[in-house]
Amino acid sequence: MAEKVDVIGEINKYDFRVDERYVFKAQKGLNRDIVAEISAMKNEPQWMRDFRLKALEIFESKPMPTWGGNIDIDFQDIYYYIKPTERPGHSWEELPEEIKKTFDRLGIPEAEKRFLAGVKAQYESEVVYGSLREDLAKRGVIFVDMDTAVREYPDLVRQYFSTVIPPTDNKFAALNSAVWSGGSFIYVPPGVNVEFPLQAYFRINAAQMGQFERTLIIVDEGASCHYVEGCTAPMYSSESLHAAVVEVIAKRGARVRYTTIQNWANNIYNLVTKRAVAYADALVEWVDGNLGSRLTMKYPAVYMLEPGARAEILSVAFASRGQHQDAGAKVIHAAPHTSSRIVSKSISKSGGRSSYRGLVKIERGAKKSKSNVVCDALILDPQSRSDTYPYIELEEQDVMIGHEASVSKIGEEQLFYLCSRGLTEAEASTMIVAGFIEPLVKELPMEYAVEMNRLIALQMEGSVG
């Protein structure tokens, strides 16, 4: 590599914590009072309060999933709501010192200056900073945090909120629906193309914290946008929980790309429900990079509801010591002439376990649908594990479906070749892994691509003994 990475310094870049100074911290645990209190703190309308309480009942009635990873969470030992500041700032100067320091160290303001059309930064439960380029605001683009959206755009929110992922969908979607806070709300009016990415950054700082952001993106007919999210948290001895819900609606002819790079600390449970609906000729792309966390269970989904809808899902998972990445993708073809493509790359190292779990479903009548799934896995040492669980369900004959998957280790020949050119074995391995995930990296905005490569290089440190 051209640049020598300072490993200790780089790890510290994310694994730092600042003092907890909060305006409000709800009691630990989960019950009706706490849910009502969160709603009251946010001055929410009655319908949202009722929605939350109903969702809590659903959460309590649903059993824990018996598949995927081992989830060992005491739901009563988590802080469900922490309010870090009185109101979100529109310039860095307005922010409390600790928070500013945090995001400065993560490089958010710098990134914003350089290539983003808008930024939201969420700290614990609330969005603390937000900005949007003026020209976009003038064209009717809305990019606010979800709490603000409930207050300022009640009609839009009520029309779409929870229509893609109802609380009954799964236990963690129900939990999110009960205690959600923060997240992004985006509305792009018909025909408007947002050329630069909109970005959100999620940071968990407190221990035993649950972060439950709720993101809703509506891209109207013929419009387009690219949303990027990054997530980090410092390392604590006890587990924290991240259970987000992301709903995306792509109307006729719209294009949406949702890019996530998650680099959680090793004791975060990351249980996220992400789903998009795509109407006629719309394109939804999920680009999903999963690093860190103790357990990630995340299967970005696209429901293609009208003819010509398309889905592209690109997913990379890196599981290292003590980590289980149970990631994948779901595509539901519910209309004719829909097409989907899933590419999954996973790497297991130092006893980590990465699993691809996916679904391709062709509903009856979805004629001329096409789907192609490719899963590749690399296992870097004898202690690690890789699984592939793709489900293919077809109710229609006039379709073309392909699936392939392979698991292997780094090729001896590739290593030998690179070493013969003067690279150390560690450098060569890193380079091969970088090449392996290249299909994802090349889809990222430049800054993220650089960051992704650095993260992989970090994960690879010491992998070859």
Place this chain on the structure above:
Amino acid sequence: MPSLNLDTSFTDEGFHNVAFHRPQPNWLKELRQRAYRTFEDLPMPNRSMEEWRRTELRHFRLLQFQAWSPHPEQAPEIPSQLIPRLDTDGLIITLNGRKLESRLDPALGQQGVVLNCLEDSILNGWEELIRKHLFSILDWKYDKFAAMHAAFWTGGIFVYVPKDIRVNKPLLHVAALMPGQADVGHTLIILDEGAEATVVSETVSVDPSASSLYCGGIEIILRPGARLRYVNMQNWNQATFHFAHQKAVLAERASLEWTLGALGGRLAKVNQHLVLDGPESEGIVNGVMFAENRQHLAYHTLQHHRTPKTKSDLLYKGALQDQSHLVWRGMIRVEAGAVKADGYQRNDNLMLSQTARTDCIPGLEILADDVRCTHGATAGRVDEEEIFYCQTRGLTRREATRLVVTGFFQQVLDRITIDSVREALTDIIQHRVREYRG
């Protein structure tokens, strides 16, 4: 033996009548009793269980079947596809799971080769070997049907080939079922070191449309260097329920070519389990599935690599017409330390009607690094252009469809090394294909 008027259904009383009114050693009675308790304790599988999510058992009435009944005075005609085709070294015909007749080339008998009823073999000098291996690899606690089989099994067949003995021609087992009856037969095949054999098993219904039940178990044990070709052609009528647990364990350098025909049955639920338990063992699995009308065929396969340098290669091809439903769920599991494993699985399905449905669930669980494991799956329909092309060459639409479907299966048929089995499968496929309407 139970007398004519006893209750022999799958009930408490039926269990006592079937299981205990027969000469057998005490260890076997105890095994049956334990299995029966497990059978009673386990719930009937239902769709809340992951393995049964796609398989509906609502129409299955266990109590309408008899676990045992005396052989009729006059043996019924058995419409076997293979007896006339296959040049064999030995033949055993079972009716409702129990032996009707058997013969074996006397020269092989002198060399110590056994092809006989399993129950009889226990009483005729093979008790020690059978006791050691019966239910030694098959987990009878796995589900209700496995436990039911272990508790109620009768008859069955036993194949034993001693060390370094080679059986040149196939040994054929034809299992026939009569209306309302159950076949709970157990198959135990043991090939000693360096032995070689071909065993072909065919299932047929005596009546073309009456319902019967098969709830069987197959155990195949291959000692070091043994080589077996095993064919299981499941060709019941389309009213029969078929529940099967089949498992083969291969020691070092052993090899198995295992072909499954999944053709019959109102509902078939099969667990096929291949264990590569010794270095350099190798298993090839061929599946030919053809579902029509309202058939539901669910095949769950597992290729289990437990030691280094093992190889498995699975290819299942399925065709579906009418309202049929095909499920294939496969897994390759490589245990930690089983390096240099080479695992492959592939499932291709051809949809021949608008109303058929297929679920295809390949899977990999890899706990070792130095492996090569791959799977692939495809699904699609008949290419209308191919049909059109054939029609321009003077074929009728039905002939054209038949040609295309046979072509689809050719890849798996080519892997079957027993000519007469390949021909029989081809005939059955061609006979089944109807005119294709896209």
